Amino acid sequence: MAPASRLFGGIEAGGTKFICAVGEAPQTIHASTSIPTTTPSATLAQVIAFFQPYPLCSLGLAAFGPIDLARESPTYGHILSTPKLAWQGCQIVDILQTQLGVPVAVDTDVNAAALAEFMYGAGQGCDPLVYLTIGTGIGGGAVIRGRPLHGLMHPEMGHMLLARAPGDTRPSGCPFHEDCLEGLASGHAIGVRFGAPETLPPQHEAWTLEATYLGQALATIATILSPQRIVMGGGVMHQPHLLPRIREACARTLHGYLPRLKTASDFEAYIVAPALGDTAGVIGALYLAHEIGCL
Amino acid sequence: MAPASRLFGGIEAGGTKFICAVGEAPQTIHASTSIPTTTPSATLAQVIAFFQPYPLCSLGLAAFGPIDLARESPTYGHILSTPKLAWQGCQIVDILQTQLGVPVAVDTDVNAAALAEFMYGAGQGCDPLVYLTIGTGIGGGAVIRGRPLHGLMHPEMGHMLLARAPGDTRPSGCPFHEDCLEGLASGHAIGVRFGAPETLPPQHEAWTLEATYLGQALATIATILSPQRIVMGGGVMHQPHLLPRIREACARTLHGYLPRLKTASDFEAYIVAPALGDTAGVIGALYLAHEIGCL
Numbered sequence: 001m002a003p004a005s006r007l008f009g010g011i012e013a014g015g016t017k018f019i020c021a022v023g024e025a026p027q028t029i030h031a032s033t034s035i036p037t038t039t040p041s042a043t044l045a046q047v048i049a050f051f052q053p054y055p056l057c058s059l060g061l062a063a064f065g066p067i068d069l070a071r072e073s074p075t076y077g078h079i080l081s082t083p084k085l086a087w088q089g090c091q092i093v094d095i096l097q098t099q100l101g102v103p104v105a106v107d108t109d110v111n112a113a114a115l116a117e118f119m120y121g122a123g124q125g126c127d128p129l130v131y132l133t134i135g136t137g138i139g140g141g142a143v144i145r146g147r148p149l150h151g152l153m154h155p156e157m158g159h160m161l162l163a164r165a166p167g168d169t170r171p172s173g174c175p176f177h178e179d180c181l182e183g184l185a186s187g188h189a190i191g192v193r194f195g196a197p198e199t200l201p202p203q204h205e206a207w208t209l210e211a212t213y214l215g216q217a218l219a220t221i222a223t224i225l226s227p228q229r230i231v232m233g234g235g236v237m238h239q240p241h242l243l244p245r246i247r248e249a250c251a252r253t254l255h256g257y258l259p260r261l262k263t264a265s266d267f268e269a270y271i272v273a274p275a276l277g278d279t280a281g282v283i284g285a286l287y288l289a290h291e292i293g294c295l
Numbered sequence: 296m297a298p299a300s301r302l303f304g305g306i307e308a309g310g311t312k313f314i315c316a317v318g319e320a321p322q323t324i325h326a327s328t329s330i331p332t333t334t335p336s337a338t339l340a341q342v343i344a345f346f347q348p349y350p351l352c353s354l355g356l357a358a359f360g361p362i363d364l365a366r367e368s369p370t371y372g373h374i375l376s377t378p379k380l381a382w383q384g385c386q387i388v389d390i391l392q393t394q395l396g397v398p399v400a401v402d403t404d405v406n407a408a409a410l411a412e413f414m415y416g417a418g419q420g421c422d423p424l425v426y427l428t429i430g431t432g433i434g435g436g437a438v439i440r441g442r443p444l445h446g447l448m449h450p451e452m453g454h455m456l457l458a459r460a461p462g463d464t465r466p467s468g469c470p471f472h473e474d475c476l477e478g479l480a481s482g483h484a485i486g487v488r489f490g491a492p493e494t495l496p497p498q499h500e501a502w503t504l505e506a507t508y509l510g511q512a513l514a515t516i517a518t519i520l521s522p523q524r525i526v527m528g529g530g531v532m533h534q535p536h537l538l539p540r541i542r543e544a545c546a547r548t549l550h551g552y553l554p555r556l557k558t559a560s561d562f563e564a565y566i567v568a569p570a571l572g573d574t575a576g577v578i579g580a581l582y583l584a585h586e587i588g589c590l
Contacts, residue, residue, distance in 0.1 A: 066553075066554055068554075080554045081554055127446070128444075128446045140519070144439050144440070144444075145439070145440050145442070147440070149423075149439070149520070149521065150521065151422070151423045151520065151521030151522050151523050152517065152521050152522060152523050152553070152555050152556070152565070153521055153553065153554065153555055154521055155518065155519055155520065155521050156517075156518045156521070156552070156553060157518055157519050158518075159518045159549075159552050159553075160514075160515045160518045160519055161457070161458055161511050161514060161515050161548055162456070162458065163456055163457065163458040163459065163474055164458065176550045176551065176552045177548075177550055177552070179458055216456050219455075219456060220455045220456050220515060220519070221519055222447065222451075223450065223451045223452055223453075223454045223455045224435070224450055224452050224455055224515070224516055224519045224520055225444070225446065225450070225519055225520055226444065226445065226446030226447050226448055226449055226450050226451070227446050227447060228446050228447050253456055253472075254454075255471045255472055256471065257451070257454050257471045257472070258361075258447070258448065258451060258454075259361055259363075259375040259376055259448065260447050260448055261447070270447070
């Protein structure tokens with residue numbers, strides 16, 4: 001018989017579903033499943049049941065935040081204060097490590113997606129790289145000098161402040177901030193402010209505002225972090241008319257100030273769709289596992 | 296006689312003056328001078344005359360931006376489009392290298408200041424570290440994984456978008472942007488909008504707005520870059536009442552969202568004055584020279 005394969009597990013833990021995958025390498029996925037995000041006990045029981053049959057070397061977890069990534073912290077690997085109240089304080093890394101008996105590497109979903117796009121996707125050779133996901137919520141991650149960005153915690157780009165467009169007095173979708181990116185431009189916010197995004201035609205004013213706010217956010221990211229490229233993922237970005245309008249709005253906000261971002265083709269190369277589609281998170285998770293290797 | 300010392304040169308090239316220093320180590324300065332910033336030919340002639348008597352190993356240049364820091368670029372080390380029109384296109388690195396016959400390392404003034412505060416000052420052990428200077432203009436630099444942040448170019452934090460405070464209809468001080476940090480909160484902007492900063496008493500509304508805008512900017516930097524600490528330098532920060540008010544405004548903007556920034560003492564540790572005072576830029580420049588060493 002052939003020797004057992006070196007197998008790695010990856011989880012993208014999102015607010016709606018947990019995507020779990022098993023593979024020999026980050027881009028070689030043998031089996032995968034999607035498990036609804038309900039309570040920690042129910043969801044994690046199914047996650048563990050999925051992985052248990054496989055002789056894993058290690059597991060990578062790409063989780064929604066905020067999550068404690070500081071190894072020296074007593075709450076390392078715990079979910080911190082989150083609107084998903086059932087998950088607040090969940091010791092997700094400890095649980096997976098104990099139940100599956102393998103080392104677990106953890107990062108945010110968007111840092112993992114940034115890493116995957118940097119290694120295999122639309123961000124190859126672009127360092128720093130920023131990955132922004134516009135879904136139910138908004139999150140941003142970054143790779144700098146080849147590694148995901150950690151600091152005081154991890155980026156929380158969804159909660160950067162924006163300038164409201166004149167006349168936009170609709171409520172924010174964020175319970176914390178009247179004028180943050182997530183509160184004005186997430187899928188949830190569009191729903192609260194205008195109606196379900198998938199029902200709104202391209203000419204709806206919601207999309208004009210969406211492009212304006214995302215363009216503002218990208219301009220601010222460009223001035224602060226100076227990424228070489230920004231990858232825009234998430235369900236809201238499935239609207240095909242949106243990406244060109246975001247590039248235009250970003251150019252309007254920057255107003256020619258940055259010497260490397262002047263022409264339409266500069267912006268086409270700068271603000272791009274993911275190459276890994278919606279799989280960047282779980283590929284990033286497998287990459288984190290692969291880095292641990294087989295002990 | 297003792298052998299000749301290993302001497303390094305450092306220049307902080309600012310919009311008002313060039314500070315030049317010679318030292319054996321970044322913090323051991325033997326001689327220094329300040330030369331007014333006029334035209335490239337006049338200013339650089341005096342700079343070169345200052346350094347010429349010293350047997351330098353190398354020179355570090357901490358320059359106002361935008362400046363091209365991409366080594367592979369045909370305009371490497373040139374000043375790019377800047378409101379200081381006489382300096383636009385100035386091949387400052389080439390000129391210094393040729394005239395002084397030593398290798399020159401270059402970075403932005405604020406990246407160099409961030410490096411100096413990270414190595415010797417208020418940012419020791421804090422990675423990433425952000426250094427923001429609030430002077431005539433506003434600039435921001437960062438150290439990440441021990442090195443100054445470069446990407447598409449370098450950070451241009453002065454031009455991040457802010458949300459205008461309700462009722463603030465005064466003009467922007469930035470020719471590019473109606474609502475950017477530099478346009479609303481630089482020393483020049485305060486002057487245009489309210490009068491010379493040093494003449495305004497602490498209770499003047501200009502300072503309330505100043506704290507609001509700087510607090511907004513720091514909140515946005517915290518969400519995007521997640522620095523472990525932010526150092527606030529520059530002439531405007533000499534107002535002793537300002538730092539506590541900025542911390543409060545930053546806390547109001549974040550509104551308790553970031554788990555590591557909740558209490559007043561969290562913000563006191565997070566947003567700090569420079570330890571190197573106004574010498575961070577030139578010490579950073581000497582550090583850049585010291586890294587080249589003696590060839």
